[in-house]
Amino acid sequence: MNTLDFAPLLRTAIGFDRLARTLETARASQDPQGYPPYNIERVGEDSYVLTMAVAGFGPNDLEIVARDNVLTVSGRAPQTEEGRSYLHRGIAGRAFERRFALADHIVVDGANLEHGLLQLALKRVVPEALKPRRIPVQAGRPAIPAAVEQDQAPQAQAA
Numbered sequence: 486m487n488t489l490d491f492a493p494l495l496r497t498a499i500g501f502d503r504l505a506r507t508l509e510t511a512r513a514s515q516d517p518q519g520y521p522p523y524n525i526e527r528v529g530e531d532s533y534v535l536t537m538a539v540a541g542f543g544p545n546d547l548e549i550v551a552r553d554n555v556l557t558v559s560g561r562a563p564q565t566e567e568g569r570s571y572l573h574r575g576i577a578g579r580a581f582e583r584r585f586a587l588a589d590h591i592v593v594d595g596a597n598l599e600h601g602l603l604q605l606a607l608k609r610v611v612p613e614a615l616k617p618r619r620i621p622v623q624a625g626r627p628a629i630p631a632a633v634e635q636d637q638a639p640q641a642q643a644a
Contacts, residue, residue, distance in 0.1 A: 507554075507586055520581055521560075531609035532594075535585065540601035541578050547603060551593050556585040558603070590615075 523537040535556075539547065542560045550557045559582040587607075594606040 520579070521583070523583065533591075533607040535605040535607060537583070537603045537605075538601060539598070539603045541576055542598075542601075542603075544598050547598070549593065549596055549605065551587065554587045554589065554591075556587050556593065556605075556607075558583045558585075558605070 521538050523535060526534045526536065528534050537558060539560060541563060543563065546561050546563050548557075548559050548561075550559075560580060562578050562580045588609070590609050590611045591607055592610050594608045596606070597604045
């Protein structure tokens with residue numbers, strides 16, 4: 486297994502500790518078994534669908550938690566009935582936990598379990614204050630806010 490040390494890159498950078506934490510989380514969360522399998526599909530400009538194959542799990546066996554830009558999907562193995570004797574057991578019924586790093590402003594919009602597939606709708610919701618806004622350019626004398634004019638009036642009288 487290859488390990489990457491990002492310390493030399495981050496020694497001269499200030500405020501990038503979150504990036505380092507995200508890279509470390511992504512490296513540590515690699516699951517060599519790949520269970521359960523999943524797809525991530527982009528369905529719109531700011532919309533995604535995460536689909537996981539969770540055959541044998543019911544809605545009460547699954548837990549979905551989004552916290553600190555990490556989406557955690559875990560499943561408790563359903564209880565098998567006593568007295569069953571399998572000749573071959575190919576449907577995995579083991580517990581699992583999968584973690585997904587979410588970008589800023591990604592929220593889980595809903596979850597649906599149908600035909601053994603868990604589908605999570607994800608959407609980017611950027612707050613209005615963070616969206617870019619166009620500033621109109623006016624010709625002529627610049628408009629000075631009234632508060633700035635009032636602050637400058639006492640200074641002009643003192644001079």
